[in-house]
Amino acid sequence: MSQPILTTERLLLRPFCPEDAPALALVANDFGVADTTVAVKHPFDLTAAYEWMAPLKDAYETGIRTTWAVTLNQEYSGLLMGMVSLSTEEADQGVAELGYWLGSPYWRQGFATEAARAAVTYAFENLGLIRLQAYHFTRNPASGSVLLKLGFKELCQRPQAVRKGNTLEDIVIYDYLIGDYQAKNK
Numbered sequence: 001m002s003q004p005i006l007t008t009e010r011l012l013l014r015p016f017c018p019e020d021a022p023a024l025a026l027v028a029n030d031f032g033v034a035d036t037t038v039a040v041k042h043p044f045d046l047t048a049a050y051e052w053m054a055p056l057k058d059a060y061e062t063g064i065r066t067t068w069a070v071t072l073n074q075e076y077s078g079l080l081m082g083m084v085s086l087s088t089e090e091a092d093q094g095v096a097e098l099g100y101w102l103g104s105p106y107w108r109q110g111f112a113t114e115a116a117r118a119a120v121t122y123a124f125e126n127l128g129l130i131r132l133q134a135y136h137f138t139r140n141p142a143s144g145s146v147l148l149k150l151g152f153k154e155l156c157q158r159p160q161a162v163r164k165g166n167t168l169e170d171i172v173i174y175d176y177l178i179g180d181y182q183a184k185n186k
């Protein structure tokens with residue numbers, strides 16, 4: 001089954017394709033993105049873009065992860081701004097993990113919330129999930145704001161729980177239960 005495309009008022013969420021490499025290298029070569037994510041290195045050049053995209057198709061087809069390119073829809077420009085993902089390795093137990101990042105020129109315009117909400121809706125409405133989980137570095141409260149706006153609840157804070165390069169990062173862990181989603185959306 002081909003990866004679903006998700007649409008919102010301003011956005012088109014679609015699979016990455018090789019032609020995205022130059023735009024991906026441009027948007028991801030941003031210390032503001034690399035600083036608070038694990039999977040984006042810095043600097044991030046064209047080779048890094050191809051390497052980053054290489055496993056995505058297989059990951060979708062084997063049920064490990066769905067990764068969408070977050071783009072402005074055609075009414076605007078189709079511009080690639082970042083990504084949103086659902087890690088679904090535990091989907092058979094009803095659980096997945098949400099991830100996202102946007103290039104810094106696109107922050108604080110509601111785009112992360114809009115993109116992540118589409119992925120959350122897809123997860124609960126189409127995948128039969130019962131719980132989404134997510135985390136962010138404690139020093140990255142912007143990501144916490146996105147999660148709280150979506151309906152996630154903070155569960156706990158854990159010190160030195162994620163390795164990023166040579167550093168251990170403190171994190172805040174959240175989840176979003178299907179019952180809370182249904183109550184919020186009825």
Ligand SMILES: CC(C)(COP(=O)(O)OP(=O)(O)OC[C@H]1O[C@@H](n2cnc3c(N)ncnc32)[C@H](O)[C@@H]1OP(=O)(O)O)[C@@H](O)C(=O)NCCC(=O)NCCS
Nearest residue numbers: 033036100101102107108109110111112113136142143145
């Ligand atoms: C975290 C991130 C995704 C937020 O994206 P965004 O598009 O700016 O988020 P939104 O515009 O949807 O904002 C959601 C809420 O967060 C708040 N917010 C955004 N940036 C913020 C900041 N730097 N500090 C505090 N709050 C912030 C917004 O004000 C908004 O709340 P409001 O509607 O009540 O005002 C973006 O900053 C990013 O990609 N950062 C780098 C990578 C990253 O950290 N990814 C997440 C890893 S867990």
